[in-house]
Amino acid sequence: MTSPYAPHTDAETEAMLEAVGADDLESLFDVPESVAFDGEFGIPAHGEREARREAAKLLRRNDDLTEFLGRGHYTHYVPSVVDDLASRSEFLTSYTQYQPEVAQGFLQALFEYQSMLVELTGLDVANCSMYDEATALGEAATLSQRVRSVSGETILVPDHLRDGKRGVLANYADGPGLTVESYPMADGQADIAALAERMDGDVALVYAETPTVRGVVEERLADIGELADDHDALFCLGSDPVALALLERPADVGADVVVGDAASLGTGTAYGFGLGMFVTREEYLRQVPGRLVGASEDSDGRRAYTLTLQTREQHIRKERATSNICTNQAWVALRTAMHAAWLGPDGLVDLAEDCVTRPRDLAERLDEVVGVQAPVHDGHHFREFVAHTDQPARAVVEDLAAEGYAVHEIGEHLIQVATTEVTAEAEDGLVGAIAEVAK
Amino acid sequence: MTTYQQASWTDDDERYEPLLSEKANERVDIEDSPLPEDLTRESLELPAPAEPELARHYTRLSQMNYGVESGPFPLGSCTMKYNPSFTEDIAALPAAAVHPDRPDRTVQGTLGLSHRLQDYLGRIGGMDAVTLQPPAGAAGEFTGIQIAKAYHEHNGDERSEVVIPDSAHGTNFATAAMAGYDVVELPSGEDGRVDIDALEAAVSEETAALMLTNPNTLGLFERDIERIADVVHDAGGLLYYDGANLNALLGRARPGDMGFDVMHYNVHKTFATPHGGGGPGAGPVGVTEELAPFLPDPHVRQSDGGYEYYTPDHSIGKVHGYYGNWPVLVKAMAYITRLGDSGLADASAKAVLNANYLAERIPYEVPFGPSHHEFVASAGEQDAADVAKGMLDHGVHPPTTKWPETVSEALMTEPTEGESRRSLDQLAAAFEAVHGEDDGTLAAAPNRTAAGRIDQVRAARTPRLSWQALDSDE
Numbered sequence A: 001m002t003s004p005y006a007p008h009t010d011a012e013t014e015a016m017l018e019a020v021g022a023d024d025l026e027s028l029f030d031v032p033e034s035v036a037f038d039g040e041f042g043i044p045a046h047g048e049r050e051a052r053r054e055a056a057k058l059l060r061r062n063d064d065l066t067e068f069l070g071r072g073h074y075t076h077y078v079p080s081v082v083d084d085l086a087s088r089s090e091f092l093t094s095y096t097q098y099q100p101e102v103a104q105g106f107l108q109a110l111f112e113y114q115s116m117l118v119e120l121t122g123l124d125v126a127n128c129s130m131y132d133e134a135t136a137l138g139e140a141a142t143l144s145q146r147v148r149s150v151s152g153e154t155i156l157v158p159d160h161l162r163d164g165k166r167g168v169l170a171n172y173a174d175g176p177g178l179t180v181e182s183y184p185m186a187d188g189q190a191d192i193a194a195l196a197e198r199m200d201g202d203v204a205l206v207y208a209e210t211p212t213v214r215g216v217v218e219e220r221l222a223d224i225g226e227l228a229d230d231h232d233a234l235f236c237l238g239s240d241p242v243a244l245a246l247l248e249r250p251a252d253v254g255a256d257v258v259v260g261d262a263a264s265l266g267t268g269t270a271y272g273f274g275l276g277m278f279v280t281r282e283e284y285l286r287q288v289p290g291r292l293v294g295a296s297e298d299s300d301g302r303r304a305y306t307l308t309l310q311t312r313e314q315h316i317r318k319e320r321a322t323s324n325i326c327t328n329q330a331w332v333a334l335r336t337a338m339h340a341a342w343l344g345p346d347g348l349v350d351l352a353e354d355c356v357t358r359p360r361d362l363a364e365r366l367d368e369v370v371g372v373q374a375p376v377h378d379g380h381h382f383r384e385f386v387a388h389t390d391q392p393a394r395a396v397v398e399d400l401a402a403e404g405y406a407v408h409e410i411g412e413h414l415i416q417v418a419t420t421e422v423t424a425e426a427e428d429g430l431v432g433a434i435a436e437v438a439k
Numbered sequence B: 001m002t003t004y005q006q007a008s009w010t011d012d013d014e015r016y017e018p019l020l021s022e023k024a025n026e027r028v029d030i031e032d033s034p035l036p037e038d039l040t041r042e043s044l045e046l047p048a049p050a051e052p053e054l055a056r057h058y059t060r061l062s063q064m065n066y067g068v069e070s071g072p073f074p075l076g077s078c079t080m081k082y083n084p085s086f087t088e089d090i091a092a093l094p095a096a097a098v099h100p101d102r103p104d105r106t107v108q109g110t111l112g113l114s115h116r117l118q119d120y121l122g123r124i125g126g127m128d129a130v131t132l133q134p135p136a137g138a139a140g141e142f143t144g145i146q147i148a149k150a151y152h153e154h155n156g157d158e159r160s161e162v163v164i165p166d167s168a169h170g171t172n173f174a175t176a177a178m179a180g181y182d183v184v185e186l187p188s189g190e191d192g193r194v195d196i197d198a199l200e201a202a203v204s205e206e207t208a209a210l211m212l213t214n215p216n217t218l219g220l221f222e223r224d225i226e227r228i229a230d231v232v233h234d235a236g237g238l239l240y241y242d243g244a245n246l247n248a249l250l251g252r253a254r255p256g257d258m259g260f261d262v263m264h265y266n267v268h269k270t271f272a273t274p275h276g277g278g279g280p281g282a283g284p285v286g287v288t289e290e291l292a293p294f295l296p297d298p299h300v301r302q303s304d305g306g307y308e309y310y311t312p313d314h315s316i317g318k319v320h321g322y323y324g325n326w327p328v329l330v331k332a333m334a335y336i337t338r339l340g341d342s343g344l345a346d347a348s349a350k351a352v353l354n355a356n357y358l359a360e361r362i363p364y365e366v367p368f369g370p371s372h373h374e375f376v377a378s379a380g381e382q383d384a385a386d387v388a389k390g391m392l393d394h395g396v397h398p399p400t401t402k403w404p405e406t407v408s409e410a411l412m413t414e415p416t417e418g419e420s421r422r423s424l425d426q427l428a429a430a431f432e433a434v435h436g437e438d439d440g441t442l443a444a445a446p447n448r449t450a451a452g453r454i455d456q457v458r459a460a461r462t463p464r465l466s467w468q469a470l471d472s473d474e
Helices: A010-020 A048-059 A080-086 A104-121 A133-146 A163-174 A192-198 A221-230 A282-287 A314-320 A330-367 A393-402 A421-437 B020-024 B051-063 B086-091 B108-125 B137-154 B170-178 B196-202 B225-234 B267-271 B289-294 B326-361 B384-392 B421-435 B439-444 B456-461 B467-473
Strands: A154-158 A179-183 A203-209 A234-239 A257-261 A276-280 A293-297 A303-307 A384-389 A408-411 A414-418 B025-029 B043-047 B129-131 B161-165 B182-186 B207-212 B238-243 B262-265 B285-287 B299-303 B306-310 B375-378 B410-413
Touching: A010 B326, A010 B421, A048 B086, A048 B108, A048 B326, A080 A330, A080 B051, A104 A276, A104 A293, A104 A303, A104 A330, A104 B020, A104 B043, A104 B051, A104 B467, A133 A163, A133 A203, A133 A234, A133 A257, A133 A276, A133 A282, A154 A163, A163 A179, A163 B137, A179 A192, A192 A221, A203 A221, A221 A234, A293 B456, A314 B170, A330 A384, A330 A414, A330 A421, A330 B025, A330 B043, A330 B051, A393 A408, A393 A414, A393 A421, B020 B025, B020 B043, B020 B051, B086 B326, B108 B129, B108 B262, B108 B285, B108 B299, B108 B306, B108 B326, B129 B289, B137 B170, B137 B207, B137 B238, B137 B262, B137 B285, B137 B289, B161 B170, B170 B182, B170 B207, B182 B196, B196 B225, B207 B225, B225 B238, B262 B267, B267 B326, B285 B289, B326 B375, B326 B410, B326 B421, B384 B410, B384 B421, B384 B439
Parallel strands: A154 A179, A154 A203, A203 A234, A234 A257, B161 B182, B161 B207, B207 B238, B238 B262
Antiparallel strands: A257 A276, A293 A303, A384 A414, A408 A414, B025 B043, B129 B285, B262 B285, B299 B306, B375 B410
16 A cells, blocks of 8 residues: 555656666665664554544543543543644644744644633743653753753652652653652641751752642642742742642742643543643743743734744754753643633632532531542542542452442542532532442 | 735734733732742733734734645655644643652553553564653653663673764764764765765764664665664674665665664654644654663663563663653544554555655656655755745745755755645646746845745844844844
């Protein structure tokens, strides 16, 4: 089979070969015999319909479960208009905006995305994306080493942290020789006294999350910011755009960098596919990793947009670049901006408030169930909470899967339940199923 | 010749399509929220367009943006080929949209698809094991270099340098530095390829790896690849393959057979996943059997009647918070399934044919050859950046300019297999037209695009990176 996406007719191929003076296609390859591949991959070709069937057949083996899952990857309802507009080929099939005169549309959309993050965080500079929350945290750690006022080499992270995030951070910390250490939690929130005890001149960055991976709203962020400031360390805060619509502004609690997964708006559950937010203070502008869109003027004197401050980047600065990132998550950012605009500030705040009341109400209902105590942590929750089960958590989770529900197992007798408007209608069923299996 | 005028929505003398914030900003105060007041912000000000306004805004923006479906996009080294629509439908299947924390046995479909893609990529690259976790090519490089580092350290062998040709992608240099290595830059030989003498001088017991593309950035196959591999391996180093140019070789040669130990695949460049205006990509990494124990955590393998995740013995750990850019991987899998052996081989053949045909037809000198998937022409006395702006007026996207630096005023051109002969002729006509322009005309270009020439100096000198910054400025 020839490639269906190469338009050449046989006659055209012949004419083109003649034009370049080649006998056949194979003679165009200047590959020495000794390394030439004369075998086969053994991958059969398919018609388009058959290729779709083949993929659907593979994926059909996924169990159909109603997911009450979160811990960093969330689903909110994404309006149809986001899919519709983001799928326009001028957006979807374009490249990085190296020729801004023909890429004003995407540049403006990214400029708007950056601006939304500036409003949500109260900080000055947002880049137009990192891969995900974990790699954004890794970049924040390396940023601390380029900031002159910071001298330490230790990165402090909360004890309640996703393993995946900790793992990625460890790889980013490896090159510059940073040490990653955990500080303890007290009832699901940062243990401020213990953190204060640990702080010294070797700390380069303190990381905290709100909500935490267990869904708890951190109540003493300003104290963490102050501790970091007192020791000339950066304060990096992890959150997401929905939570930021309601919770304290990072700028007001002394955050120097905000990271997080912004795909919680615009992209539903997609097996961990994310969008790394990276927002920081103006003073660190020239140390920011990744792409930045700025406003300028064109030859007609009208405002126009372009990628800017590219001397920070790998294609100019090579080994002295702020990061090796090239391809980012621009199209995911486009979707996030569309979704945020569709909601508007009212809709976004309503959604965030629902993320507070919904898990609270569900936890209350589960607390009534025999064999379950919920929530385990005092304090306010966002989207999710941890519950204690008298039965082993593993058995509870497995029995729930048999009933068609997925929740997290996070300890011997601890499960975690996340709920948003997307699972609203399934909550009754979940409560009933847990009542059956948790006795 | 094709003529072209990009749509341009203009609001007044000051601006084009207004910002969302200029159209419909709204401030809401946070009152009576379910949280205590000291835990909430005071207010939030964001755009609040009604859906019809939103649809019109983004449709207008899309019209002021150029994609592969708009016209030829011969950006060298970026492989802007056509992105088949059906792959979008596969990535959007509800069964593909599961949460990453589901237990293995409840997501056998996802693991099965991942396993098959790992297997296919291994066959295509001649590699023994493949991880899908790196979310982009540069992340793949970082993964590969971290694997090399872990391998050396496991052998009690501390090495401090990575050798990289001067014509390599900037990401290679930045990646090596990120992993804590010193970069040794390798000057190209007179024929544009690796100079073996220079390589021997650069390689030592400090060499952790040599990073190389093949065909290289000039589109030339490194004919001495086996000797290059020997020099590096004899010094105890590893050979890293940057997969940026793999679209030139499908079915003709495999990195694994050339002696490479570790490689990344750019699924956008080779397997037609859309680039989305800058991303998302995916950068799977393939390794030899010897390096497989160092792959990221977790990795998929077959188990009794199904698939499971496991942690490789000496895993470098995580390079993405979850499993990488899953929807992008699904699209790559769909493309490979559609084309199979024969289609993939044909795609490479047509990509190479197109580059050779175009190189033959343009008026600019191409100092190095024979070309494969791309060629680097020289704009000669003209400014390559101006040449690019001039081409914009002819309804084509210009080549990559001023890089690699080994060719003066470089026009790095990669038409891909997706262009027909007619479209290549139009591209050649655009080169021809610009070649005949005087410097003044080119300096004033473009004139038929959504915006005129944009002032880069002003953008960098007074950075205004948000609408908030515009307000305080104006």
